[in-house]
Amino acid sequence: MKTVIIGTNHAGIAAANTLLDNYPDQEIVMIDRNSNLSYLGCGTALWVGRQIDGYEGLFYTNEEQFRAKGAEIFMETEVDKIDFDNKTVKAKSKDGEEFDVTYDKLIIASGSKPIIPNIPGKDLDGIHFLKLFQEGQAVDKDMSRDDVKTVAVIGAGYIGVEIAEAARRRGKNVLLFDAEDTSLASYYDEDFTKLMDKNLADNGIELHFSEPATAYEGDANGRVNKVITGKGTYDVDMVINSIGFTANADLGKDSLDTFRNGAYIVDRTQKTSNDDVYAVGDCATIYSNAIQDTTYIALASNAVRSGIVAGHNVGGTKLESPGVQGSNGIDIFGLGMVSTGISVKAAGKNNIEVLYTEYEDLQKPSFIKDDNKLVKIRIVYEKDSRRIVGAQLASREDISANIHMFSLAIQEKLTIDQLQLLDIFFLPHFNQPYNYITMAALKAK
Ligand SMILES: Cc1cc2nc3c(=O)[nH]c(=O)nc-3n(C[C@H](O)[C@H](O)[C@H](O)COP(=O)(O)OP(=O)(O)OC[C@H]3O[C@@H](n4cnc5c(N)ncnc54)[C@H](O)[C@@H]3O)c2cc1C
């Protein structure tokens, strides 16, 4: 059996390793247009903000490791067409050599691409995106220029907030713009986003919310020097666009069923509408247990899991994904926030009628004087069924591991009432006897 994998980043790597490690008879061909693989974009802001020594540790594998396992791997090679009828991939190397590769099964792991704001001035120098390692390098280089004093970040989602922090840590004036009236609007409700907005402002970031950029202007050398919005014109020396990702799924758009954003629609085994073609990671849809429907969530964690699922199914072991909750987290200037499932706001957008319960308390009993910070929790549940559909936590303590339990609760359709008397251990070094999870659940109407 010969399997071709297009795209060798997180999803493609997970699929390849699953096949190579478990199904020795498989012939694996991996193709990627990039010169590197396994880059953890999540580390870009840490590196650019000088919170880690450099970028070297942000790669967790390389092409030699796949060759050693027996795969054939072509880097800097672009697939420009797939002939689904003849089960053939048409590729072109960076030297212009064109060649065909046939397959029995195909796994498309072509990922996502940043959404480009289609506004005047978008092609000026000094305007960046942050997806590839090379784009991180370009941002880092530009930020090292002495004449770059003011950085505009367009989009205050996860990438925008993280790179705004990094730019501030590099001593820049930072202007953060978003079309919504808060940061992180798609992940948290207002009570939580307000905490992050204050945190950003307290650390010197100038917030411009409900203020999308409408144009960029440049100097005589064609380098951006102004951001224009409906509310004003701002002098800037550099722009970073981070207004979201969309699926990179052009290769199969005329042959495979696609979602409203173009992602390949897949079933729980990652199979597309073609029996011999699987799609994984950011180029594919995913099943959300919170909304109980197919959706699109671009995360490395989902990419890895979907790659494992596809690998086993292609290898011959039937394995269905349990679906996801879109669990995510962020840590900015010491404020940590984690969420899973849907917020009250997102429930409204999905026409799901919900209630919520919340609680705020110190992590540990008040007699613990050191490292004892406030924790804020909100649990969102469906009004009629009382099924838990989301949770959000914020603290300056590391409370991140709590979110995994809520992820499992959503996956397993537990109700808010089942949480009330859940056995949660107590030790003052860690937590309180009247735990904030228990207290929030007991307060639920
Ligand atoms: C700055 C940043 C920070 C992030 N932080 C986090 C985080 O903290 N946590 C988290 O879970 N997620 C995070 N993400 C999201 C995460 O990186 C993506 O969800 C993940 O990369 C998706 O993996 P993927 O393999 O599906 O796709 P991609 O990483 O997009 O990889 C797709 C691969 O396909 C190749 N390819 C595409 N088209 C072709 C073609 N025609 N021919 C050959 N090769 C092709 C590309 O070169 C690429 O290597 C972050 C992303 C960024 C950019």
Ligand SMILES: NC(=O)c1ccc[n+]([C@@H]2O[C@H](COP(=O)([O-])OP(=O)(O)OC[C@H]3O[C@@H](n4cnc5c(N)ncnc54)[C@H](O)[C@@H]3O)[C@@H](O)[C@H]2O)c1
């Ligand atoms: N910590 C993490 O888990 C992490 C970190 C980085 C990226 N990621 C993932 O990578 C993907 C891409 O991240 P992202 O930050 O680009 O997307 P995002 O969806 O997190 O945020 C995009 C932001 O841009 C705003 N926006 C949209 N159009 C706009 C416009 N025209 N003008 C101004 N603002 C506009 C949105 O309101 C939103 O706040 C996401 O799926 C994200 O979850 C995750």
